[in-house]
Amino acid sequence: MSLFQAQAQPITEVVQQAYNQHPKYKEPSLQKRRFRHQDIVPLLEQLRHNPLFDVQVAGKSVEQRDIYLVKAGTGKTRVMLWSQMHGDEPTATMALFDLFNFLQLSDELDPIRKQILEQVTLYFVPMLNPDGAERYTRHNALEIDLNRDALRLQSPEARLLKSLRDSLNPEFGFNLHDQSRYYTVGATPKPATISFLAPAFDHGKTVNPVRDRAMRTIVGMNEALQQLIPGHVAKFSDEFEPRAFGDNIQKWGTSVILIESGGYHNDTEKQYIRQLNFASIVSALHLISGNHYTAYELEDYYKIPENERNLYDLLLRNVRYNKYGQDVLLDVGIFREEVDSPVGKGFYHRSVVDQIGDLSVFHGYEEVDGAGLTLVPGKVYEKPFKSINDLNAHNFKSLLSSGYTTVQVESLPGESESINPQLLPLNIITTSAKVNHELSMDTSANFTLQDENRNVRYAIVNGFVYDLSGDFPELFHGLVL
16 A cells, blocks of 8 residues: 555554554553553553654653653654653553554554654653553642642643653643543433544634644544544543643644543443553544644534533432432442552442432433332341451352441451452451441442342442342452441
8 A cells, every 4th residue: 555545545444454453563562551651661661662653751740750752753743742741541641652552563454554744743751640541540749639739830740841841842632531430421311432622722712723633633533533432432522621731732832632531331440441542543634634634623522422421330219318318219320430459550349329319411420210119228248257258159149138338357457458449249348337327418339129928139349240140240349347
């Protein structure tokens, strides 16, 4: 295929090819999203040995971690891509390392690769906030949100980003983030897996030539992604935020494209969304390198649905509940919040009841229709077990069937012994602890759904559903309360 043919290749074919070939480019050392600065430094240093890349330490974080700038390509159009401005938003960082591997290889995508490298000069900042990544928190070590520091520039990381923007003066900038997995595409039940935005640079949401370029490019990127995840692409709110980098970089003359990685069913580690990021960025660079974005209509940007926060991890619908002598019909919306594990880089889930009542306009990654069932608070089993090891597969199902969601143990493991909540079939308390599993907002979700004969159909333990009429999962999600 000639370069001319690659330039004429439909964007839908480009994104499909990039998506299909992604497994060969996927950086194998990054398989979990809670990686740290020390995990990517060897990868960046290794790039120094390839003449395709120019790798520099462009600056330092608050805690003196190196922030790298990687350059590739020789084209006249300059594009800057920065990721992990927020330390707990790593999906695009993984995709950038996949992109580095893509740029180094030679295969059937050579025409696309060649066009990008010859027509564009790429500048990457793959982890702007390494201190936040170390803690897996949004903010930097000063507890400043870098994306609200574009004006005051009080953080060294913010000053670095501003300096790079000014010195490189890129025509395009990719501001790469993760958003909450609880956003939907408009009022639909579909998670907003990818959301785009060409940020406004004033309160009037003016469209000048700089923002126009970003908007048209997004239209092309949306067309491409719809081939892979139809109905899962949204537009982020374009309310002007005067302190944010995206809004200001747009004002300073760089066409900014915000990519927000949201949620997708059964993709906790965001490896599928990582693949979508990679394919989307390749498609965008194809559009930019061939000026193909100019063929898209501005009005189609406004047709992309806005994302709305309408999702729960678990939504119970149409359950009866009796309290204060009132028998009511209600829905229950439950979040499974991530809590950092005290050991290592992992996490576990702790549930919280967010809303109670008519939640008919909301949706859930997992939903249970409780029509004909009554919600009953989980009970604590009266007879203590000697240890957690005595709670085994021979007794927990009968306990759940009897309405128990929590058991007592005489002794818990010592502090040096970590307990994996994914292996606990019920919640655990000591004999002296007290818990209350009444349904209430901002409390954990531990109850059963029973039929009119008081038979337990579903048990909800720490916000996870166990269908007692089906097979039990290999992993559980109890907690030590």
